[in-house]
Amino acid sequence: MILLTILLLACITFTSRYLFLAPKLPLRIGAKITHFLSFSAPAVLTAIWVPIIFVKDNSFNGSLSNPYLLAATVAIITAYKSQSVYLTLSLSITVFALLHFIN
């Protein structure tokens, strides 16, 4: 039963990824929709990362003592100034670890 569930789940995740890549699907994407979709990456990725920073155990944490918030601020500034993934990661994770260590 669990195996069957896993197989069905695999079908669902694969279909959700593959469906719109299938050439047989009778769908033409116009210029307007293409333009709309050009915002998908920043929109979805932001909708994933912002709750990690602000929501802990189903409640909002916007206080300045929230280590996630401080380290994310460092990350945003570093990413904006340097545009480097590796520099952003190493700086902000160091800050995050230090804050964790202090607490």
Next chain:
Amino acid sequence: MSFKRKQAYLKMVQKGIIDMMPLNLAVLPWGILCGSLAIQRGLSELEAILMPALVFAGSVQLVVIELMNNNAPLATILFTAFIISSRHFLYGLALRDKIKNLPMQWRGSLGFLLTDELFALSGDTKALKGKLRLIYAVAAGGSFYLCWLLWNIIGIVAGNYLPDLTSIGLDFAIAVTFIALVVPSITNLAMLITVVVAGVLSVIFKLMAWELGLVLASLIAMYCGYLTVNQQAKLNTVKRSVS
């Protein structure tokens, strides 16, 4: 195949793996959590390995394991998985014109590997154009698949001896990787509005514990970005006609 071309292919494989490496490492805590949770909730080793190997989706794995453990009906499990996966429809739509006419082996493998992380690396307008960029994408996505599998296996084998890495704050790694990828793409007002709307709405929906919130927040944010560009274009035509 000429030696030179082979070297160019190898170089793209290398570049794909290197560019994906931060994301590969960022999901380590989640992978370990998924693997160990599967075992703790009574799945066999084989079932626990098939989860990342076939389902290959962190948030679906986590939620579904809990649902299975609560003896939720199959329909509930599948429907929940569908809702959580629905953001992938957006990725397929966004990449459709680039991928739909490719040979089956590229379409199939990119389709299977199309995670949040691979999509994050495919935002460039030139992405996926030409064989070299396809090799790059499959190498990046493939390395992510192998790492995800490996992290899950570590969780399956050692989960009981490791602390919950997300409870000591290691979920910050995935947030900061996405920050590093999103922030440099904010080059105009429309992108800024998209990101701010997505951020605010996603938090509100998350607090409402709404599984569909992620997709809805994204769609509204995308529409706001789209409207911004249209309004700016309108303003510009008005300005031009005035002057």
